Amino acid sequence: MDAGHDRIEPLDTARAELRRLFGHDDFRGVQARVVERVLAGESTLAVMPTGAGKSLTYQLPATMLPGTCVVVSPLIALMHDQLRAARANGIEAATLTSVDADWRETLDRFRAGALDLLYVAPERASQPGFRELLASAPLALFAVDEAHCVSEWGHDFRPDYRQLRGLMDAFPQVPRLALTATADAHTRADILEQLGIPAEGLVLAGFDRPNIRYVMRHRDNPVRQLAALMAEEQGPGIVYAPTRRKVEDLAEKLAGATGRSVLPYHAGLDPAVRSANQAAFVASEDMVIVATVAFGMGIDKPDVRFVAHAGIPKSIEGYYQETGRAGRDGDPARAVMLWGAGDFAQARQRLSEVDEARRAGERARLDALAGLVETAGCRRAVLLRHFGESPPESCGNCDNCLSPPGVIDATETARKLLSAAYRTGQSFGFGHLQKVLTGAEDERVRQRGHDRLSVFGIVDGEEARLLQPLSRALQARGALVSTEHGGFALAGDARAILKGEQTVEIVLPPRSERQRRRRDSGPNPVGDPLFDALRELRRELAVEAQVPPYVIFHDATLREMAARRPSSLAELGEIGGVGAKKLQAYGERFLDTIRRH
Known part of the structure; x- marks a missing residue:
């Protein structure tokens, strides 16, 4: 048999199994390459966007190879979601978690070789007794889901993932498959090393999610802005809020404003309530859940029609992963971010609490996020370039491509604003600086003698309208930072701007936010x-x-x-x-x- 025919045969068998189990005629994207490697016993790191069908790359081989595929997954809710889906397709699967009452039956089935898939958490996998259990039955594959958790460079580092290498090394004949949706080049190299996968085992799919429309707006009235989004998107949605208090406040107000079912989710809720809210969301076809970012990593719900951020995420990687929870079924979906300059100010203040070794990396991540928010160009292009891709200049499915914003060179006005901050002692907020620059009649300005400064009254008319968006832009890029008393201090490239060595371009805010309802955004576009x-x-x-x-x-x-x-x-x-x-x-x-x- 020639080598070419040899290579095709396992994939032909796999395609027949794909049709029988999942009802699909062919693989999507890089699925075929990953499945082919797994069937050939080759260890692999597959970086595939959310919604590209990562779980299929181990579920399908698990039904074809002798022995059990052991899947390491970080969250119990995610395991149970995948368990339901696997069983519905006729795959013999079980979980071994702290909440499973049928664990004795699961152990018996595993030892008898009756399981295709066994899902476990990394904490269990790192226990000594678990290695002995695995030695008692034949193994087909180790699959490590959310593999970026093994890397300190990743955005969800989990120390227990570091123990997996030792476990897998004890079974050298069993291939490894690591899976993640979000890993830049640095993180990918670290995952390969930490999990003992050769460099040639990397299979990299594109990061693009063309069905997601990216929209970013300045946050002025989040309840009104989110209620408008909910009116346009009738399917399930996730709203991410930065704090527990904000989660509960937004959930209550959005339910009142829209009449929709809106529930909160955060770690401070009673566990029974939290679990019930999550279950209600997973089962619903129109519910909205307001949550902290902990929510969603454990949700394998394909029909989420929108993900909204009511504040900035921690990084572009975090943003990509969180927005990736929308539209996993391939239907149109939206990712909307509402941001404020204060979000960036707080994030930059928090950098001082980060380990010095990690501070430069975290600062670079924040700068990259500011670049995404402030860009006048294609959002998707900025996002994909961050992950090392070379996308076209325009995607046709983000707010800037659909309605290009105006851009203005605001360098001179920026120099005036930075001068005002400097000359008033770097201890006053935007409101005071605005009054000084526009020459307002104000008791506090006069008391401080700021009406006698050279910057008093040097901004008027059209230019005065630029001060607010300019202040946001300078905070986003880190040229203005908040002091502990709420004043503005110069930082970052402020001095370079003052010396005329750096230009400042800002995106003009849209005149109005008239959002037309997308005709095709419902599940039943033709009304059948x-x-x-x-x-x-x-x-x-x-x-x-x-x-x-x-x-x-x-x-x-x-x-x-x-x-x-x-x-x-x-x-x-x-x-x-x-x-x-x-x-x-x-x-x-x-x-x-x-x-x-």
């Missing part, structure tokens, strides 16, 4: 009553099976059913997303609904 009936049936089946609706079928599968109107099980089985187990379990009931229409 059959699609609504299929969704209703999906809801009933989800309640009966006690799983979220998307575990039964995705909206895209229902749309294809409504469009093609199959009349037999064989025809229904040809539709994308309808695997053998689901065809057997639900086929007749979906055909009945189609016949009635």
